[in-house]
Amino acid sequence: MSGRIGSVHIADGILSAPVWAALDAAAIPAIGLAARRTRVEHAPLLGVMGAFVFAAQRMNFPAGLGTSGHLLGGALLAMTLGPGAATIVLTAILVLQTLVFQDGGILALGANVFNMALIGVWAAWIPYRFLAQGKWKNFGYFAAAFLSVLASAAAAMIELRVSGVALNGAVVSISAAVFVTTAIIEGLITVAVMQTIEKMNPGWLQTPDTRPSRAMGLLAGAAVLLMAVGVLFISGAPDGLEALVAQLGLESREVAYFQAPMAEYEARIAGGDWSRKALAGLAGLGMIYILCAGVGRLLVRQRSA
Amino acid sequence: MGPLARRDARAKLAAALVFLVCVGTTPAGNYQRMAALAAVAIVWIAIARAGLFRSLFQASAILPFPLSFGLVSWWVSGDPTLAVALVVRSYLSALVVVLLMSTTTLADIFRGLQSFGAPAVLVLVLQSLTRYLQVVVDQGLRMRRASISRSGNTGRRYSLWRRAGGALAVLFGKSYGRAENVHRAMLARGFQGTFIALRPHALEWRDFALTAVAAAMSVGAAWR
Amino acid sequence: MIIEVKGLSYRYSDGTDALRGVDFRMEASESVALFGSNGSGKTTFLLHVAGLLEGEGSVRIAGEPFTRSSAPALREKVGYVFQDSDDQLFMPTVLEDVAFGPLHRGMEAREAENRALELLRQLGISELAGRAPYHLSAGEKKRAALAGVLAMQPEILIFDEPTTFLDPPGQRELAHLLLALPQAKLIATHDVWFARQVASRALFFEKGRVVADGPVDEVAARFDWRLH
Ligand SMILES: Nc1ncnc2c1ncn2[C@@H]1O[C@H](COP(=O)(O)OP(=O)(O)OP(=O)(O)O)[C@@H](O)[C@H]1O
Ligand SMILES: [Mg+2]
Numbered sequence: 001m002s003g004r005i006g007s008v009h010i011a012d013g014i015l016s017a018p019v020w021a022a023l024d025a026a027a028i029p030a031i032g033l034a035a036r037r038t039r040v041e042h043a044p045l046l047g048v049m050g051a052f053v054f055a056a057q058r059m060n061f062p063a064g065l066g067t068s069g070h071l072l073g074g075a076l077l078a079m080t081l082g083p084g085a086a087t088i089v090l091t092a093i094l095v096l097q098t099l100v101f102q103d104g105g106i107l108a109l110g111a112n113v114f115n116m117a118l119i120g121v122w123a124a125w126i127p128y129r130f131l132a133q134g135k136w137k138n139f140g141y142f143a144a145a146f147l148s149v150l151a152s153a154a155a156a157m158i159e160l161r162v163s164g165v166a167l168n169g170a171v172v173s174i175s176a177a178v179f180v181t182t183a184i185i186e187g188l189i190t191v192a193v194m195q196t197i198e199k200m201n202p203g204w205l206q207t208p209d210t211r212p213s214r215a216m217g218l219l220a221g222a223a224v225l226l227m228a229v230g231v232l233f234i235s236g237a238p239d240g241l242e243a244l245v246a247q248l249g250l251e252s253r254e255v256a257y258f259q260a261p262m263a264e265y266e267a268r269i270a271g272g273d274w275s276r277k278a279l280a281g282l283a284g285l286g287m288i289y290i291l292c293a294g295v296g297r298l299l300v301r302q303r304s305a
Numbered sequence: 306m307g308p309l310a311r312r313d314a315r316a317k318l319a320a321a322l323v324f325l326v327c328v329g330t331t332p333a334g335n336y337q338r339m340a341a342l343a344a345v346a347i348v349w350i351a352i353a354r355a356g357l358f359r360s361l362f363q364a365s366a367i368l369p370f371p372l373s374f375g376l377v378s379w380w381v382s383g384d385p386t387l388a389v390a391l392v393v394r395s396y397l398s399a400l401v402v403v404l405l406m407s408t409t410t411l412a413d414i415f416r417g418l419q420s421f422g423a424p425a426v427l428v429l430v431l432q433s434l435t436r437y438l439q440v441v442v443d444q445g446l447r448m449r450r451a452s453i454s455r456s457g458n459t460g461r462r463y464s465l466w467r468r469a470g471g472a473l474a475v476l477f478g479k480s481y482g483r484a485e486n487v488h489r490a491m492l493a494r495g496f497q498g499t500f501i502a503l504r505p506h507a508l509e510w511r512d513f514a515l516t517a518v519a520a521a522m523s524v525g526a527a528w529r
Numbered sequence: 530m531i532i533e534v535k536g537l538s539y540r541y542s543d544g545t546d547a548l549r550g551v552d553f554r555m556e557a558s559e560s561v562a563l564f565g566s567n568g569s570g571k572t573t574f575l576l577h578v579a580g581l582l583e584g585e586g587s588v589r590i591a592g593e594p595f596t597r598s599s600a601p602a603l604r605e606k607v608g609y610v611f612q613d614s615d616d617q618l619f620m621p622t623v624l625e626d627v628a629f630g631p632l633h634r635g636m637e638a639r640e641a642e643n644r645a646l647e648l649l650r651q652l653g654i655s656e657l658a659g660r661a662p663y664h665l666s667a668g669e670k671k672r673a674a675l676a677g678v679l680a681m682q683p684e685i686l687i688f689d690e691p692t693t694f695l696d697p698p699g700q701r702e703l704a705h706l707l708l709a710l711p712q713a714k715l716i717a718t719h720d721v722w723f724a725r726q727v728a729s730r731a732l733f734f735e736k737g738r739v740v741a742d743g744p745v746d747e748v749a750a751r752f753d754w755r756l757h
Contacts, residue, residue: 011370012402013394017330035424040498043426044491044619045484047433052480054438055445061469071473080477092430096438099406099414102366102399106322107329164333165374165391166382192470193477200478203542412621432621439663440615486616489581493609494681495633497601502625502632 007072007149007182008156009097010112012105016163023159024110030118034087042085049081050089050096061189069185074116074152075124075145076190079132080197082206083125090117115155123151123224129208130217137198138191143221145190147228149183154228154235161235172236179232307354309408309515314417316512320519321405327527328397333390339397341526346400349519355407360400367399368392411435416502429500433487441483445476531557531591531685531713532578538737539573539584547573548584549737557684560714562724562745564754565734571717572612574734575687578715579609591684605634608683608712612690614670618662623649623673626662630681648676652706667694671703679710688716692723721749 015023038046053073060068077086094112097103104112124144131140157175161167197204309317324345331338350360375388405414412432419428452472534553540546547570555561563571576582580595580603588595590603611617620626627645632638649655652672662670671691678686688707692700704726707714718724724731724745731748733741741748749755 009370011367011395012325012398013328013396014371014374014391015329020329031427032424035426038426040426040429040500041488041491041496043429043500044433044487045481046426046430047435048437048441048480048484048487050430050434051437051441052445052477055442055476056473058442059445059449059469059473062465088427088430089434092427092434095431096434099402099411102364102402105325105395105398106402107325107398160374164378164387166378166384166387168381171377171381188466189470189473192466193473196471196474197477200474201481201543204477204481415621433619436619436621436661436663437615483613483616486611486613487619489576490609490611490617490619491629492581493579493604493607494630494677495601495605496629497633 008115008153009094009104010108010115010156010159012107014105014163014165015108015111015159019159019163020107020111023114024107027110027113027118031087031091031113034084034091037084038088046081046085046089047092049077050093053077053089053093061185063181063185069182069189071189071193072149072182072186074120075128075141075148075186076193078121078124078148079128079141079144079194079206080204083121086121086125087117090121111156111159115152115159119155120148120152123228124148126224127217127221129210130213130220132206132208133212134214136214136217138195140217141191141194142187143217146183146187147221147224149186150179151224151228153179153182154231157235158231167236169236172232176232176236307352307408309349309353309355309404312408312515313506313508313512314409314413315420315508316516317405317409318414318417318421319516320523321401323516323520324401324523325398327523328394328401331390331394331527333387338527339390339393342397342523343393345522345526346397346404348522350400350404353404353408355404360403360407363403364396364399367395371395419502425500437483437487441476441480444479448472448476530554530589532715533587533589533592534574534578535587537574537577537584537586537588539577539582547737548577550586551737551739553732553739553742555713555715557713559730560716560728562728562731563715563717563734564719564721564724564731564748564752569734570737571734572689573737575609575689575715575717578685579607579687580604581609605681606684607687608678608681608685609687610671610674610678610689610691612693614667614674614694615662617674617677618665618670621661622658623654623660623662623665623676624658626673627677627680630677634681644680645676648680649673652676652679668696668699668702671695671699672706675706684712686710686712686714688714688718690717690719692718692720721745721755724749 053071053076056071056073058070060070063069074086074090077089081089091113094104094109094117098106098109098112124147127147128140128144131137131143153175157167157172194205324342328342331342347357350357371391371394375391378391379385379388412435415428415431415435418431419425449472452468532553532555534551537548537551537553538546539548551570551574563574565571573582577584577588578590580588580590580600583595590606593599593603595603618626620629624642624645627648628638628641631641631644636644646655646658649658652675654669654672654676657665657669657673662673665673671694686707691703691707695703700720700723704723707716707727714727716724716728728745731741731743731745732739733748733752733754741751
C-alpha cells in the first residue's frame with residue numbers, strides 16, 4: 001500500500017514532541033465533534049466507502065511518461081458523504097494504514113488526521129459548497145480535489161519544518177512540484193469519477209445548503225490556494241518561520257520553541273533531564289485523554305437530555 | 306500462540322503507547338537512550354515469540370519516509386544527527402506497532418480503542434471498513450480485469466481515463482448498494498440505532514502487570 | 530394468513546417502477562417459490578415483506594400491518610437471508626454475527642452467545658465460531674448467515690436466490706436444510722429443481738407484477754422456465 005507519492009503519511013519519530021502532542025490534542029476533539037454529527041446507522045456506509053477508497057487506490061490511471069496515478073479520495077468523500085462523515089472515514093482509513101500497513105505513525109496519527117481528514121476535507125468542501133450547482137460544477141470537482149491534496153501536503157511540510165527537519169528552497173520546490181502534479185492528477189481523476197457518479201444517481205452527491213456562487217467559490221478556492229502556497233513557501237525559506245514570527249511580533253515565550261530545533265527545545269524545557277519531559281509528555285497525554293473523555297461525556301449527556 | 310497474544314488489547318495498547326512516548330521524546334544525539342529502547346523492544350519481541358527477523362523486516366517498511374526526510378535534512382543542514390534520530394525513532398516505533406499487531410487481532414484493538422473512549426461511530430466504521438476491505442478490493446480488481454479483457458488497456462489517454470473513471474464510479478455505486486444491504490441486514494436483525502457488543506471482558510491482574518512491567522522497562526530505558 | 534399483501538407498488542429513487550400492484554396471500558404452512566427474469570421485482574417484493582422497504586399498498590404479517598411503530602417488532606418475525614452472504618455477515622467473527630440478532634433484541638450477552646453457539650452446532654459449523662466471515666467458503670457463509678437469521682426465531686423465512694455461488698452438492702445440502710425447517714418460506718430462485726425440492730407453490734413475476742400463481746411445475750412449465 002505504499003507508493004503514495006505526494007500524499008505524506010507522517011511516521012512516528014519524525015515530529016518533535018510538542019508538534020505531535022499539539023496535533024493529537026487538536027485532532028481528538030475534532031474527531032469527537034465529527035463523530036457526534038454522524039449517525040450510527042451510517043456506519044456501514046462509511047465503512048464500505050472506506051473500503052472503496054482502498055480499492056480505488058489499487059486502480060491506476062495512466063499519467064504519461066510511463067507513470068500512473070491513483071485516486072486519494074479525500075475530496076471525493078467530502079463531496080459525496082459531507083465533511084463530517086468524510087473526516088470519520090478518512091480517520092478510520094488512517095488508523096488502519098497505521099496499524100496494518102505501517103503507513104504513518106500512532107503518535108503522529110493526530111498530525112495525519114489533521115492534515116488529511118480535517119485540512120484535506122475542508123480545503124475541498126469550502127470551495128465545493130459554492131460551486132456544487134450550476135455550470136462550474138466540473139471546475140468545482142477539480143478545485144476541491146486539487147486543493148485537498150495541496151493543502152494536506154503543505155500542512156505536512158510545515159509540521160516537519162517546525163519539528164526541526166531542515167528544508168530549503170530547492171527541496172521544497174521539488175516537493176511542491178510533486179505535490180502539484182499529484183494534485184492535478186487527483187483533480188482529473190475526481191472529475192472523471194464524479195461525472196459518472198452524478199449521472200448514475202445524483203442522490204449520491206451532497207447538495208450543500210449554501211447558495212451557489214461562482215464568485216464566492218473562486219474566492220474561497222483562491223484563499224485556500226494562497227494559504228497552501230504560503231505555508232509551503234514558509235517551510236522552504238531559510239529562517240522563514242523565524243522571520244514570520246518576528247514580523248508578526250510574536251516573539252513571546254509561547255512561540256519561542258517553534259523557532260528552536262528540537263534538541264534545543266528539549267534542553268530548554270528540562271535542562272537535559274529527560275525524565276521530567278517524559279513524565280510531562282505522559283501527563284500531557286493523560287490530560288488530553290481526561291479532557292476528551294470528559295467533553296465526550298458532556299456532549300453525550302447533552303444530546304440525550 | 307505466544308504469551309502476549311492472550312493478554313487484553315487494552316493492556317498492550319497502553320504499554321505500546323508508553324514506549325512510543327519514550328521514543329517520541331528521545332532527543333537527537335542521545336544514542337544511549339536509543340540503544341536502551343531498542344533493547345527493550347527486542348526483549349519484548351523475544352518474550353512474545355513474535356519472530357525477531359520477521360518483525361525487524363516488517364518494521365523496515367517504514368524506513369523510506371524517515372530516510373528521505375533525514376537525508377534531506379542532513380544535506381540541507383550538514384548535520385547527520387537529526388537524520389539518524391529520525392530513522393532510529395521511526396524504526397523503533399514501527400517495531401512496536403508490528404509487535405502489537407502480531408499479538409493482537411484488529412477486532413480486539415478496535416474494542417480496546419472503544420473502551421479507551423474512541424467514539425462508537427468511529428469504531429463501527431473501523432469494523433465495517435476492515436470487514437469489507439477485501440470484499441470491495443476484490444470486486445474492484447475483478448471489474449478492472451473484466452474491463453481490460455473487454456477493451457484492452459490501450460487507446461487514447463482521454464478514453465482510458467473516461468473508462469477508468471467510469472469503472473470507479475460503478476464500483477462506488479456497487480459499494481453504495483452493498484452498504485444499503487448491510488444496513489438492511491442490521492435492521493432485519495433488530496438493530497434500532499444503538500449498537501450492542503458481545504463480551505466486555507474484565508481486565509485480569511496479568512493485564513495490569515503487563516502494562517506496569519512494560520511501562521517500567523520503557524521509562525527505565527529512557528532514564529539517561 | 531401469515532402474509533397478506535395488497536396493491537403493493539414501489540418506485541426506486543431513480544424512477545424505476547419495480548413493483549406495480551402486487552397482491553399475495555400465504556398460509557403459515559406454505560412454502561412459496563418466486564420465479565421471474567432479472568429485474569422483474571422479486572428482491573424488491575421480498576424486501577417489502579420483511580419490512581425493509583416501504584412502498585404504497587399494505588403488507589400484513591400475521592394480520593398486523595407494517596407501520597413505523599410496528600416495524601421493529603414485525604421484522605423480528607421475518608428472517609431474511611440475503612443473496613450475497615457478505616452483506617449479511619457484517620460482524621468481525623461468525624460468533625459475533627450470529628449473536629447480533631439476540632443481543633439487539635435485548636438478550637443478555639452470555640445468553641446470546643450460548644444461543645449463537647447452539648445454532649452453529651445445529652447447522653454443523655461450530656468450528657467456524659471464531660473465524661472471520663471473509664475467508665469462509667460460499668456454502669459456509671450461507672450456513673452462517675442462516676444461523677444468524679434463525680437465532681432470531683422467526684416465523685417466516687425469506688431466501689433471495691440462496692443457491693447462487695453454491696456448487697451442486699452445496700445446493701442439495703441447502704435443500705435438505707430448508708426442508709427440515711418448520712417456518713413458512715418465501716424463496717426467490719432461478720432454479721426450478723431447487724424450487725421443486727423446497728416449495729409446493731410458485732409465483733411468476735414480470736415487470737413488477739405477479740402474472741402467475743400455482744403449483745411449481747405448472748408455473749415453470751407455463752413460462753418454459755428451465756434450462757433445457
Ligand atoms: N437500489 C435500486 N435503485 C434503483 N433501482 C433499483 C434498485 N434495486 C433494484 N432496482 C431496479 O428495480 C427493478 C426490480 O429489481 P429487483 O432487484 O427487485 O429484481 P429481481 O427480480 O430481484 O432481479 P434479479 O433476478 O436480477 O435479482 C429492476 O429494474 C432494478 O433495476
Ligand atoms: Mg433479486
